[in-house]
Amino acid sequence: MKLLKTSIPAFFIIGLLVIGYFYFSKLPENLQLMVPYLPYFLALFVTVVALYFNTSSLFYLGLIIMLALFGDDKGLWAISIELLFVVCCLMTLAVSLLPERGLFGWASLPVHIINLSLLGLTQGLATRQPDWLSELFEYNLLLADYWVATELPQVLVLLWLLCCAITSLWLFFKQQRGSFNALITLLGLLSLFITDGALINTLTAIAALLILLLSALQNAWHLAYVDELTALPGRRALEERLQRSLGIYALAMVDVDHFKNFNDTYGHDVGDDVLRMIAAKIGEVAGGGVAYRYGGEEFTIFFNNHSASEVKQHLQAVIDDVATTPFVVNRRKGQKPKAVQVTVSIGVTDSIGHANASDTIKTADQALYTAKKKGRNRLHTRA
Numbered sequence: 001m002k003l004l005k006t007s008i009p010a011f012f013i014i015g016l017l018v019i020g021y022f023y024f025s026k027l028p029e030n031l032q033l034m035v036p037y038l039p040y041f042l043a044l045f046v047t048v049v050a051l052y053f054n055t056s057s058l059f060y061l062g063l064i065i066m067l068a069l070f071g072d073d074k075g076l077w078a079i080s081i082e083l084l085f086v087v088c089c090l091m092t093l094a095v096s097l098l099p100e101r102g103l104f105g106w107a108s109l110p111v112h113i114i115n116l117s118l119l120g121l122t123q124g125l126a127t128r129q130p131d132w133l134s135e136l137f138e139y140n141l142l143l144a145d146y147w148v149a150t151e152l153p154q155v156l157v158l159l160w161l162l163c164c165a166i167t168s169l170w171l172f173f174k175q176q177r178g179s180f181n182a183l184i185t186l187l188g189l190l191s192l193f194i195t196d197g198a199l200i201n202t203l204t205a206i207a208a209l210l211i212l213l214l215s216a217l218q219n220a221w222h223l224a225y226v227d228e229l230t231a232l233p234g235r236r237a238l239e240e241r242l243q244r245s246l247g248i249y250a251l252a253m254v255d256v257d258h259f260k261n262f263n264d265t266y267g268h269d270v271g272d273d274v275l276r277m278i279a280a281k282i283g284e285v286a287g288g289g290v291a292y293r294y295g296g297e298e299f300t301i302f303f304n305n306h307s308a309s310e311v312k313q314h315l316q317a318v319i320d321d322v323a324t325t326p327f328v329v330n331r332r333k334g335q336k337p338k339a340v341q342v343t344v345s346i347g348v349t350d351s352i353g354h355a356n357a358s359d360t361i362k363t364a365d366q367a368l369y370t371a372k373k374k375g376r377n378r379l380h381t382r383a
Contacts, residue, residue, distance in 0.1 A: 009214050010184060010214070013207055035199075035206075040066075042210065043062055043209060046062035047059065049213060049216050051103065054103050055219075056102060057178040059103055060091060060095050060111070060115055061185045061212055065185060069192060069202075079123065081193065083125060083126055086156065088189050089159055092163065095178065096166075096167045096179045097166070137156070141158065160186065163186055180215070184208060184211050188205070224236060225237040230279035232279050233292045233293070235292065238292040238294065238302065241292075247305055249305065250302075250311045251349060252303075252315050252346050253365055254299040254301060254344050254346050256342065257343045259296075262274060262342075278299065278322060278342070278344060281318060282299055287303060300364075301346075312379060315348055315379050318344070319343070322343060323377055326340075326341070343377035345372045345376045345377060347366065347381075350383075352383070368380070
């Protein structure tokens with residue numbers, strides 16, 4: 001599902017550019033004259049965004065797209081089109097496999113060293129032009145009669161397929177946005193290097209750069225609105241949801257019982273596992289409820305167009321589900337696993353009779369405090 005949400009906007013952009021290619025001649029003349037300059041504007045924008053968000057993968061993938069576009073005339077730094085294709089593929093693969101460590105600081109050195117080394121090695125090979133390199137590019141795995149899809153050497157197509165396969169596997173297992181961007185970049189590279197038309201190359205670069213920008217915006221939104229630990233919407237998302245609510249709604253505050261003692265006894269890593277388990281349980285709440293990470297060990301469940309009395313049964317089901325789910329802890333290797341009980345307390349109210357969202361949250365917090373005071377692992381309602 002996460003991968004699908006990431007890919008849909010990308011394929012929408014690609015579809016628009018395909019339509020634009022076939023209807024390009026019908027565009028106003030001034031707009032047609034502007035299109036060839038768009039990749040340069042987008043590349044500058046990608047660079048600015050990468051610097052602002054301190055993102056090395058975005059910076060290097062944008063650079064790779066522009067290297068391929070500039071190299072279309074086979075004259076970039078006297079590097080042959082074959083060598084340029086190789087370095088672009090290898091740089092894209094490196095960006096896909098390396099973890100995102102930013103553009104600045106010691107942690108980002110590996111990605112800089114690898115990419116700059118690849119560029120330096122390519123320039124050195126272009127200057128020396130060793131015989132073995134030409135022989136490698138001329139080596140055919142298949143008979144020439146069966147290889148008419150592209151003028152690229154067969155070895156380079158095999159390299160591209162290998163990079164795509166590795167990136168696809170990495171994307172499947174890691175589900176990382178950077179790997180998806182790298183895969184899109186590899187697809188764009190193939191189009192840029194096998195086609196001769198200036199228009200299709202320009203549109204390919206535009207599509208690839210737009211997808212990179214969209215991915216950066218999606219990532220920024222995700223960081224701002226989604227809690228990284230639990231994958232639930234965060235407090236900012238809850239506040240904006242409350243601002244948009246005009247009718248009646250119920251609001252429940254959920255807190256993990258004795259969470260501090262649990263952390264002190266079993267460690268923060270196990271505590272994080274508890275929070276993930278609780279988040280998964282309340283994320284499945286019935287009755288149309290939407291769960292949010294409010295902060296620390298506290299969560300919020302929002303029910304639109306419902307009063308507190310209408311959602312009590314759904315909240316009680318959450319309490320029962322958490323309490324009956326065994327949680328296994330094992331602090332050290334060789335230690336016998338131990339099942340412990342984790343419980344939550346919930347306070348619920350609704351917007352009826354409250355002046356604003358802040359008052360509603362305050363009342364729900366008071367109801368939660370009462371539930372804890374009465375013994376925890378229970379639900380309390382307050383008007």
